[in-house]
Amino acid sequence: MARSATLARADGSPGRDLLTLSGVSVAFGGIKALTAVSLAVAENRVTAVIGPNGAGKTSLFNVISGFYPADEGSVTFAGQDLLRCPAHRRSALGISRTFQNIALFPGMTVEENIKLGAHSQMRTGLFAAALYLGPARREEKAITQRIDQDILSLLDLREYRDRSVSGLPYGVQKRIELARALVSGPKLLMLDEPFAGMPAPEKAKMASYIRRIVGETDVTALLIDHDMESIMSMSDHIVVLNFGRVIAAGRPAEVQNDPAVVEAYLGGE
Numbered sequence: 545m546a547r548s549a550t551l552a553r554a555d556g557s558p559g560r561d562l563l564t565l566s567g568v569s570v571a572f573g574g575i576k577a578l579t580a581v582s583l584a585v586a587e588n589r590v591t592a593v594i595g596p597n598g599a600g601k602t603s604l605f606n607v608i609s610g611f612y613p614a615d616e617g618s619v620t621f622a623g624q625d626l627l628r629c630p631a632h633r634r635s636a637l638g639i640s641r642t643f644q645n646i647a648l649f650p651g652m653t654v655e656e657n658i659k660l661g662a663h664s665q666m667r668t669g670l671f672a673a674a675l676y677l678g679p680a681r682r683e684e685k686a687i688t689q690r691i692d693q694d695i696l697s698l699l700d701l702r703e704y705r706d707r708s709v710s711g712l713p714y715g716v717q718k719r720i721e722l723a724r725a726l727v728s729g730p731k732l733l734m735l736d737e738p739f740a741g742m743p744a745p746e747k748a749k750m751a752s753y754i755r756r757i758v759g760e761t762d763v764t765a766l767l768i769d770h771d772m773e774s775i776m777s778m779s780d781h782i783v784v785l786n787f788g789r790v791i792a793a794g795r796p797a798e799v800q801n802d803p804a805v806v807e808a809y810l811g812g813e
């Protein structure tokens with residue numbers, strides 16, 4: 545099938561841990577955003593981080609992306625010490641993320657918006673890209689091919705390829721963001737509140753696209769969301785944070801009935 549040509553396929557094996565955090569702490573002045581957080585993200589699986597407001601979920605993403613430095617602890621990604629790698633190099637290592645709010649260019653086409661996701665990744669650099677020198681041209685061709693052969697059909701976006709983003713339904717725009725995050729060929733896809741602002745049927749659709757990405761390509765998903773129903777139904781593994789600490793972790797059924805989790809949610813809302 546064409547899709548496997550440029551996106552590596554998942555082989556379905558349980559796999560190793562792609563990302564591990566060990567004893568990670570982050571503080572801002574007196575505020576401890578994360579305290580001794582340890583967790584593992586299994587390769588080719590969906591891991592979700594949940595927790596009440598202010599629990600430290602976004603801080604966790606920011607440490608992994610390199611936006612926040614960790615005061616203590618270690619983060620290992622694909623066998624490498626991530627904290628020694630500068631933030632701007634982490635996407636080249638295979639880490640990609642989406643943000644909570646839609647950040648597309650409305651006047652540009654769907655394909656153009658998706659292509660923007662490749663820029664942090666281009667090896668030839670902006671100078672060569674601007675002059676459109678040979679290597680830049682070859683790289684651009686490979687990116688266009690990946691979009692055309694794999695990503696558009698994976699996310700059912702083919703019919704929108706040449707349409708301007710403005711006016712497309714919200715659910716389609718969220719899928720374009722997903723597509724853009726996939727263009728760099730990441731191993732780890734971090735999704736910040738992918739279900740935010742969606743009615744229930746759209747949430748179910750988004751969940752199935754995320755599962756499809758993880759099931760059909762060699763991508764591991766790590767997501768944050770408040771929507772318990774979506775998280776419970778689609779995740780392989782759930783980590784629960786409260787006041788910057790991991791209070792529970794396990795399969796959905798395990799964490800759902802954990803007294804500490806019930807208490808955190810009832811006490812925190």
Ligand SMILES: Nc1ncnc2c1ncn2[C@@H]1O[C@H](COP(=O)(O)OP(=O)(O)OP(=O)(O)O)[C@@H](O)[C@H]1O
Pocket residue numbers: 572575576577595596597598599600601602603604
């Ligand atoms: N850049 C920052 N400067 C100061 N304090 C911060 C900063 N980032 C996070 N914090 C604090 O760290 C704690 C955890 O915040 P974080 O945004 O990680 O929580 P969250 O779980 O993402 O919450 P929400 O569900 O509301 O998005 C909060 O007390 C927050 O105020």
Ligand SMILES: [Mg+2]
Pocket residue numbers: 601602603
């Ligand atoms: Mg947050």
